[in-house]
Amino acid sequence: MKxxxxxxxxxxxxxxxxxxxxxxxxxxVTAKRMGSSQEAQQMAERWSDTGRVAQISCFxxxxxxVTEESIEDFEHTLDRVLVEASITIESENPGARLWADAYxxxxxxxxxxxxxxxxxxxxxIGGDFFLFHPLKLVSGSYFSxxxxxxxxxxxxxxxxxxxxxxxxxxxxxVFIGGRPHIVTGVVxxxxxxxxxxAGLDSSVVYVSYxxxxxxxxxxxxxxxxxxxxxxxxxxxxxxxxxNFSVDEKEVEIIENSSRYSLLSSLKVLAQFxxxxxxxxxxxxxxxxxxxxxxxxxxxxxxxxxxxxILYPVVLLLIVFIKWWRHKGWTxxxxxxxxxxxxxxxxxxxxxxxxxxxxxxxxxxxxxWLEWL
Amino acid sequence: xxxxxxxxREWVKTAAIVFLTVLLLLTxxxxxxxxxxxxxxxxxxxQSGTITAKIRGTGxxxxxxxxxxxxxxxxxxxxxAVRVGDEVQKGDVLLYLxxxxxxxxxxxxxxxxxxxxxxxxALLSADISAGVIxxxxxxxxxxxxxxxxxxxxxxxxxxxxKVDEWQKQYDAIALQISITPSNNADVTEETKTYNAxxxxxxxxxxxxxxxxxxxxxxxxxLAYEISVSSGDAVIAGLTAQKKEAExxxxxxxxxxxxxxxxxxxxxxxxxxxxxxxDTSGTIQNLxxxxxxxxxxxxxxQKELNQKTANLTxxxxxxxxxxxxxxxxxxxxxAQEEVTKLEEKSLGGxxxxxxxxxxxxxxxxxxxxxxxxxxxxxxxxxxQGYTMKFSVTNEQAKRLAVGDRADLINSWRYDDVEVTLxxxxxxxxxxxxxxxxxxxxxxxxxxxxxxxVSVGQKSANYDLIVPNSAIREDNNGKFVLTVExxxxxxxxxxxxTRVDVEVLASDDTQxxxxxxxYGYEFIITTSTxxxxxGKQVRLAD
Numbered sequence: 001m002k003x004x005x006x007x008x009x010x011x012x013x014x015x016x017x018x019x020x021x022x023x024x025x026x027x028x029v030t031a032k033r034m035g036s037s038q039e040a041q042q043m044a045e046r047w048s049d050t051g052r053v054a055q056i057s058c059f060x061x062x063x064x065x066v067t068e069e070s071i072e073d074f075e076h077t078l079d080r081v082l083v084e085a086s087i088t089i090e091s092e093n094p095g096a097r098l099w100a101d102a103y104x105x106x107x108x109x110x111x112x113x114x115x116x117x118x119x120x121x122x123x124x125i126g127g128d129f130f131l132f133h134p135l136k137l138v139s140g141s142y143f144s145x146x147x148x149x150x151x152x153x154x155x156x157x158x159x160x161x162x163x164x165x166x167x168x169x170x171x172x173x174v175f176i177g178g179r180p181h182i183v184t185g186v187v188x189x190x191x192x193x194x195x196x197x198a199g200l201d202s203s204v205v206y207v208s209y210x211x212x213x214x215x216x217x218x219x220x221x222x223x224x225x226x227x228x229x230x231x232x233x234x235x236x237x238x239x240x241x242x243n244f245s246v247d248e249k250e251v252e253i254i255e256n257s258s259r260y261s262l263l264s265s266l267k268v269l270a271q272f273x274x275x276x277x278x279x280x281x282x283x284x285x286x287x288x289x290x291x292x293x294x295x296x297x298x299x300x301x302x303x304x305x306x307x308x309i310l311y312p313v314v315l316l317l318i319v320f321i322k323w324w325r326h327k328g329w330t331x332x333x334x335x336x337x338x339x340x341x342x343x344x345x346x347x348x349x350x351x352x353x354x355x356x357x358x359x360x361x362x363x364x365x366x367x368w369l370e371w372l
Numbered sequence: 373x374x375x376x377x378x379x380x381r382e383w384v385k386t387a388a389i390v391f392l393t394v395l396l397l398l399t400x401x402x403x404x405x406x407x408x409x410x411x412x413x414x415x416x417x418x419q420s421g422t423i424t425a426k427i428r429g430t431g432x433x434x435x436x437x438x439x440x441x442x443x444x445x446x447x448x449x450x451x452x453a454v455r456v457g458d459e460v461q462k463g464d465v466l467l468y469l470x471x472x473x474x475x476x477x478x479x480x481x482x483x484x485x486x487x488x489x490x491x492x493x494a495l496l497s498a499d500i501s502a503g504v505i506x507x508x509x510x511x512x513x514x515x516x517x518x519x520x521x522x523x524x525x526x527x528x529x530x531x532x533x534k535v536d537e538w539q540k541q542y543d544a545i546a547l548q549i550s551i552t553p554s555n556n557a558d559v560t561e562e563t564k565t566y567n568a569x570x571x572x573x574x575x576x577x578x579x580x581x582x583x584x585x586x587x588x589x590x591x592x593x594l595a596y597e598i599s600v601s602s603g604d605a606v607i608a609g610l611t612a613q614k615k616e617a618e619x620x621x622x623x624x625x626x627x628x629x630x631x632x633x634x635x636x637x638x639x640x641x642x643x644x645x646x647x648x649x650d651t652s653g654t655i656q657n658l659x660x661x662x663x664x665x666x667x668x669x670x671x672x673q674k675e676l677n678q679k680t681a682n683l684t685x686x687x688x689x690x691x692x693x694x695x696x697x698x699x700x701x702x703x704x705x706a707q708e709e710v711t712k713l714e715e716k717s718l719g720g721x722x723x724x725x726x727x728x729x730x731x732x733x734x735x736x737x738x739x740x741x742x743x744x745x746x747x748x749x750x751x752x753x754x755q756g757y758t759m760k761f762s763v764t765n766e767q768a769k770r771l772a773v774g775d776r777a778d779l780i781n782s783w784r785y786d787d788v789e790v791t792l793x794x795x796x797x798x799x800x801x802x803x804x805x806x807x808x809x810x811x812x813x814x815x816x817x818x819x820x821x822x823x824v825s826v827g828q829k830s831a832n833y834d835l836i837v838p839n840s841a842i843r844e845d846n847n848g849k850f851v852l853t854v855e856x857x858x859x860x861x862x863x864x865x866x867x868t869r870v871d872v873e874v875l876a877s878d879d880t881q882x883x884x885x886x887x888x889y890g891y892e893f894i895i896t897t898s899t900x901x902x903x904x905g906k907q908v909r910l911a912d
Contacts, residue, residue: 039901046901048846093848093871100844131844137897141840141880148767149879151428171880173780179430180780180823182879185840 017312024308031301034294035260040287043132044257047100047227054230055132055256056240059223059288061281064250066221068126068209071103077243078228087229099228102127102145105209106285109216111155112175113163120159120205123285124212130154132225133287140170140185143208150208151181156189159203176207177215190290198289223285225256252282259295265302268295403862410909411900413867415854415893416841420834423876423883425770426827428780429808431761435731435818436811440746441466443722445474445713451737454748457817460724466748467722467735475740477713484706491699500692507693517690524683531676538669545662549655557649559642566638573631580624587617728752731818749818757812759790759822762798768806770828771795777810777826788814790824833875833883834890841894842874842882849874851884852895852902854910867895869904 036042043055060066082088082098089096102125109122123129130142135154143152153174160169160183173180189200212218224244230236237255244251258264268275275296284292398405448470454460473481494500594610722741728750734741741747751757763771777790790810798805812822841851852867872886895902902908 042901046845053846091847093850093873095844095873096846096848097844098846128844134901136899137840141838141896143839147877148425148770149428152879178821180428184879 013315017315020308020311024305024312027301027305027308031260031265031298031305034298034301038260038291038294040133041256041259041291043225043227044230046131046134052230053227054236054258055225055227056236057223057225057254057256057288058240058244058246059252059254059282059284060221060246061250062220062222063281064246066103066224066246068103068221070245071101071126071221071224074244075101078226078239081239081243082229085231085235087231099226100128100131101224101226101228102129102132103209103221103224104129104285105212105218105221105223106283107212107216107218109176109205109207109212111153111159111163111205113172115164116162118159118162118203120203121199122205122207122212122216124207124209124216124218126209129206132227135187135190138186138188139168140183143184145208150210151179152184152208153181153211154185154187154206155183156187156203156205158189159205160186176211179211179215181207181211194290194293195286198293199286204286219283222283223288230257249280250282252280254288256291259291260298262302265295265299268299269303406907407909410907411898411902412911413852413854413865413895413898413902413908414911415895416838418888418890418892418894419836420832420890421836421881422830422832423836423878423881424827424830425876425878426825427763427767427771428823428825429761429763430821430823431759431810433757433759433812433816433818433820433822435749435751436756436758437752438731438818439726439728439750439752441722441725441748441750442743442746443741444716444743445476446740446742447474448472448740449735449737452733452735454730454733456730456733456819458730459728460730460750461727462724464724465721466724466730466733467741469720469722471720474713474717476743477710477717480706480709480713484703484710487699487702487706491696491703494696494699500696504689504692504696507689512693514694517693520686521683521690524679524686528676528679528683531672531679534672535669535676538665538672542662542665542669545658545665549658549662552651552655552658554651554655555646555649556651557645557647559645559649562638562642562645566635566642569631569635569638573628573635576624576628576631580621580628583617583621583624587614587621590614590617722747724748724750726750726752728755729817751818757816757818758793759810759812759824760807762801762805762807764805768795768808771808771826772828775826775828777824780823780825785822786815788812788816788822790822790826792826831876831883835872835884835886835888836881837884837894838896839877839880839882840896842872842884847871849884850904851886851888852904853888853892854895854908865908865910867902867904867906867908 041055044053047053047055078099087098089098104126105124107122107124109120111118111120126145128144128146130144135142138157138160140154142154153176155163155169155174157167160167163169163174164172167186169183170185172183174183175181187206189195189203191200207216209218209221226236226240228236228239234255237253241253244253449467450470451468453465453467460466495505590610590613594607594614597606597610730748731751732749733747734745734749735747771792773792773794775792777792779785779788779790790812792808793811794809796807796809797803798807808826810824810826816822837851843850843852848871850869850871853870855866855868857864857866870887870892872884872888875883875885877883895908898908
């Protein structure tokens with residue numbers, strides 16, 4: 001056997017290709033981790049592991065005029081649409097739902113305890129907001145817009161400390177607009193460069209939409225999201241777009257479930273230069289700002305990923321072409337050899353049949369061989 | 373060469389030792405290392421107990437049956453003797469009033485003055501006679517005036533009727549005159565005869581003139597013939613002709629005279645006929661009658677004018693009398709009003725009519741109080757308070773009239789009892805909300821804001837978990853239990869999904885039903901998302 005000999009140049013090329021591939025793998029893992037770190041964007045995965053659901057977010061401008069009533073109308077329309085599409089609940093659990101949704105408005109609110117009064121940024125929530133936004137709970141639990149009472153609030157650690165001097169304050173009463181509200185949970189405020197820039201630089205209190213509108217200063221309902229069946233790709237997004245009676249200029253609809261896919265990242269790259277342009281009077285909530293930040297970062301990682309995979313692939317291609325050119329056989333050789341083998345096989349079978357025929361055994365078996 | 377081999381062997385040995393050490397370390401600490409990558413969860417046992425869904429709300433305390441202390445006149449307050457929350461007895465002074473007439477009394481006095489002035493002004497005007505004044509003071513009833521006016525009116529009507537009758541007669545005579553012709557004889561025949569006679573006469577005159585001309589011509593011929601001494605025959609012929617012509621003239625003259633006679637006869641006949649149709653006498657007669665009627669008409673018209681003037685005078689006089697009468701009455705009324713106000717004047721204080729608690733004071737020193745608004749509102753002794761707020765239909769379904777409500781900050785209040793008295797549709801949002809009315813008794817005052825929680829009776833459940841333990845996906849709600857599996861390197865904890873149904877919830881806990889025995893360890897919170905079937909790390 002011929003001894004393999006590598007020149008120094010070949011070794012360097014080989015090692016660099018392997019390294020490049022490893023970096024590609026690392027970047028791939030990083031991008032995946034970055035995407036999955038955004039829990040607000042992963043509702044579809046949490047909702048169903050079949051992959052046949054999608055999370056759709058709508059962001060409205062103040063002129064859109066979306067109200068709780070219009071959302072209720074949309075929900076009824078959605079039920080009808082799903083029935084028309086023959087999508088029904090398959091689970092045996094009596095409480096199972098086909099879809100879950102949430103909406104929110106941002107604003108300001110005064111929160112007071114016996115100790116102090118704080119003026120805070122507030123998010124008035126409706127529907128299953130915390131199902132979509134599972135903030136890290138320090139104590140207590142979340143509340144839902146579907147709860148019987150709507151006089152609840154979820155505060156962050158800093159607010160809990162300022163109001164009560166403790167983090168374990170679930171069940172305590174705070175006053176909003178002079179009305180007692182119950183703190184159901186204390187959450188950890190996400191920290192980081194992106195988070196602070198996105199609007200989490202100061203404390204945020206989560207109250208019901210009803211509380212924000214009645215006792216606070218609401219900037220209007222500006223966000224709606226839903227997780228719903230998506231039997232074919234883009235079904236959910238299209239249905240939401242069709243059935244929300246809002247002018248296209250006043251709303252932005254995003255499919256969260258696929259926003260960190262390779263295709264989406266390539267789209268973000270393709271939008272380079274135009275992505276920062278904004279023709280709609282929409283102010284994103286903090287989670288969307290963060291998600292967009294991650295979109296940009298993942299796009300950059302994807303760009304590097306492509307570069308690092310390109311190098312080993314090109315190298316492999318060159319090696320293959322070189323090998324192909326210097327090979328000692330042709331395709332015709334392969335064809336002839338295969339043909340030869342096949343004929344020999346047939347011949348052998350024929351001989352076996354004759355032998356068996358002579359001994360008078362198993363006449364049927366020979367029929368197909370005869371045919372051959 | 374040997375040296376190289378030894379070096380290589382040592383290198384292999386070192387590598388093997390390092391590898392084995394790392395392997396050993398990883399084996400020993402695998403659990404610890406893995407633990408750090410696992411989500412840390414907090415868990416607690418499923419419990420049994422009660423769930424009470426409470427409805428909370430805040431409302432303003434209102435007086436159940438408030439007593440409004442009103443004043444009858446607008447007065448200035450000099451000082452307020454009570455404050456909100458004060459208990460007062462019947463007769464206690466609530467307000468002190470300034471020592472001055474009420475605005476109403478002042479106004480009444482001014483009105484009296486004005487009425488007197490108006491009466492004086494009316495008396496001094498030029499067209500008011502003593503009779504009018506006397507009549508105004510004698511207080512003649514309007515019926516009398518009505519009778520007088522009716523009588524005068526009847527006289528006017530009668531006069532008018534007379535005028536109308538005379539006018540009618542006058543007009544009838546005028547019509548008669550206008551339609552009577554000056555001559556009514558038929559002279560057609562006579563005129564025709566006259567004209568025929570006239571034509572005959574003219575013809576006869578013409579024939580006479582012709583005959584005379586012929587005679588004259590013959591006489592001239594004869595004279596000439598005689599002068600020239602013409603033959604006798606000629607002269608005789610001419611003489612004969614002359615005789616004939618003289619005969620013709622004579623006969624023509626007779627005819628003309630006859631015609632003239634006939635003409636004069638016809639003319640006489642015509643004139644006689646014309647004279648027989650003359651009507652001027654009749655017309656003259658009619659005009660005489662008309663003149664008499666005109667005299668009567670003028671007399672009637674004069675009488676009518678007189679009666680109309682009488683009526684106008686009478687109504688004018690009555691108006692004046694009544695006006696004066698009214699002005700006089702206004703004085704009397706204003707005087708009565710002043711007397712009345714003086715009689716019911718408050719004096720210096722406003723006092724409590726009943727015993728109770730002051731819930732509102734709508735007066736301040738130096739300011740005026742009016743008769744329209746209550747000055748002080750009292751909560752009568754022994755009467756309860758009410759409180760209202762709205763809830764959703766869903767919330768209202770869980771309540772029943774008679775439910776006792778708990779005060780949210782009960783430490784602030786003493787002896788306060790709140791009971792749900794009624795559930796009615798909210799007037800503002802009738803389809804969507806219900807208004808709850810509570811009866812409130814105890815040591816409390818109206819105007820206070822009270823927060824209460826009210827709910828159905830607690831129900832017992834076997835499986836109760838914290839609200840944070842309930843999770844949901846498209847297969848419905850579920851909880852994650854922690855199952856422990858022992859391994860040679862210690863216990864491993866696995867999160868296991870159990871589908872549940874939420875039966876009831878309150879602020880912190882939920883009662884569930886599902887495949888649980890009641891001693892499971894349920895995950896409430898975690899540091900990372902936990903997936904069913906995956907290993908987790910228990911918090912210390």
